[in-house]
Amino acid sequence: MVALLILxxxxxxxxxLVWLVMLAFGTSLxxxxxxxLPPVTLAYVFSHWRTARRAVAxxxxxxxxxxxxxxxxxAEDPQRLQEILSLHWLEGEENAVSDLDIRLSGELNGQRFVPLQADLVDGILSLREGQDFYARRELTIRLGHQPEGALQLDVLPKDPGPQPEIEISWLLPEQELPEARRIPRGYTLHLDLQPVEPNRLAGDFHLVLPPKFATTLTGHLEVFTDRLRYRDGRVDTTxxxxxxxxxxxxxxxxRRFATRDVELAPLATxxxxxxxxxxxxxARIAGQPQHLTLELLKNQAQEWRVRRDRFPPLSEPAAPALPDQASEPEQPVAESARPVDRRLRFSLQRLLSNPGxxxxxxxxxYTARGSTAEGRFAGIDRDGRILIRRNLGGAGAASFSLAxxxxxxxELLEP
Incomplete structure (x- = not known):
């Protein structure tokens, strides 16, 4: 409805305006x-108002x-309106510059593939082309484990045993959801990635899929190993x-509890x-479980920080003891318990019956039409549709729903 009104x-x-120009040509060449030219158009309107008034109306x-x-x-989507009015969409994605040293040549599904984003997080190597929620073209390799240090891997088409699963996906202009294909074996893969400080791997990459997938990729690849970014050797908190x-x-x-013994549980996205x-x-702080509600905000420099954080830098060596409880607000202590792996016996019926x-x-x-979507479960709406949200990093987040x-x-991908 909104789009129809605007269009x-x-x-x-x-x-x-076209009618007005035609009337002007009817008056004289x-x-x-x-x-x-706009100034002359205004002059024509004022000097020939009786002729031009219907077109102006x-x-x-x-x-x-x-x-x-x-x-x-x-009112409904101010971020989208801001993006439209900023006219960044006129620049095109071809002008985008990657923070990584990616020098790959090849194609994906018969089309030239130029990834600008690459990361290896939670054992999943992902190369993306495009800045939208769904990548224009994407290559995913599920290694099954997150490597520590160098990553060296060679796979041949006839190698026995389980191999990393490869998935390719592409989004055509007339499609709402991308098409995806999974290739469990029958491909050639060579990875020789060496650590680059502070959080990158870089090296040789070579991939050849079976001919029917029309996908080959070779060259130099650099990937992020986490979702931290650095500036001048320090974590970029913006x-x-x-x-x-x-x-x-x-x-x-x-700094608050004067100890470096802090184990943080995974945060909600x-x-x-x-x-x-x-x-x-x-969190587990100095061996004690803690449950806290924290408010984070961006300061004037657009850096993330915790509200009312006035604690001094941690001294060396760090003090192992917790501060006096009289000087800190009492925090409720949660009982230590081993988290339950919710992937066991997970199914669509269990999700619909207990979404919380x-x-x-x-x-x-995986949809019945052969498309694949991945993200974080955001609940079920009033119509019983499953809501999935995917984080776009600095570009924001997007969501979609499926009946x-x-x-x-x-599939549930984490405990």
Whole structure:
């Protein structure tokens, strides 16, 4: 509805302007050519008002649905309106520059593949082309484990035993969801990635899939090994990611309780972009479980920090004891318990019957049409549709919904 109002208003304005130019040409060729310039157009309107008034009225009527549509979009999705008005979409993705040294040549599904984003997190190597929620083209290699140090791997088509699963996906302009293909074996893969400080791997990459997939890729690859970003050798706390928030919270707890013995439980995935966040934090501090509610915000330098953080830097050596409870607000202590692996016996029926148990957990959904979507479970709406949200890093977050009868298979990817 919003898009129709905006497009309808623009169509009326353009029609009125074209009509006005035609009337100017009907008056004289001089007025006609001159009306192609805005100042002369205004002069024609004032000097030939009786002739031009109907075209001006039609163009003016177009502003009514245009303004109404923009106002509705501002109320429903202000971020989208800001992106449209900023005109960044006119620049195109070809002008985007990657922070990584990626020099790969090849194709994916028969199309030239130029990834600008690459990371190896939780044992999943991902190469993406495109900045939207769904990548224009994406290559995923599920290694099954997160390597520590160098990563060296060679796979041949006839190698026995289980091999890393490869998935390729692509999104055509006329499609709402990307198409995906999984290749469990029958491919050639060579990885020789060496650690690069502080959080990268770089080296040779070579991949050849079976001919029917029309996918080959070779060259130099550099990937991030976590979702932290660095600036001048220090963690960039302006970058929007869950790992950045975890770093800020861990540093805060170490200084608050005067100990480096802080183990932070995984945080719920927040929605970016944001200026303020309220997070429930589970941590083990000096061997004691703690449950805290922290409010994080961005300061004037756009850096994430914990509100009312006035604790001094941690001295060396760190004091192992907790501070006097009289000087700190009493925090409720949670009982230590081994987390339950919710992947056991997970199914679509269990998700629909008890959605709260799986809130903010990462899932992969396979639809009946052969598409694949991956993100974090955000709940079930009033119509019973499954909501999945995916974090875009600095670009923000996006979500989509699927009816239960569209889901062919669903997997839970973390405990």
């Amino acid at each position: 309808g208003g623009l169509l009326l304005i353009i029609t009125g 001089l007025w006609g050519f001159g009306s192609l 039609l163009a003016a009527m177009g502003f009514i649905p245009l303004v109404v549509g923009l106002a509705m979009m501002a 970058y929007d990611s869950r790992d950045t928030l975890a770093y800020v919270i861990r540093d805060y707890l170490q 927040p929605s970016f972009p944001a200026k303020e966040l309220n997070l429930e934090v589970e 148990q799986y809130q903010e957990l990462r899932m992969r959904v 239960a009868d569209e889901v062919q298979r669903i």
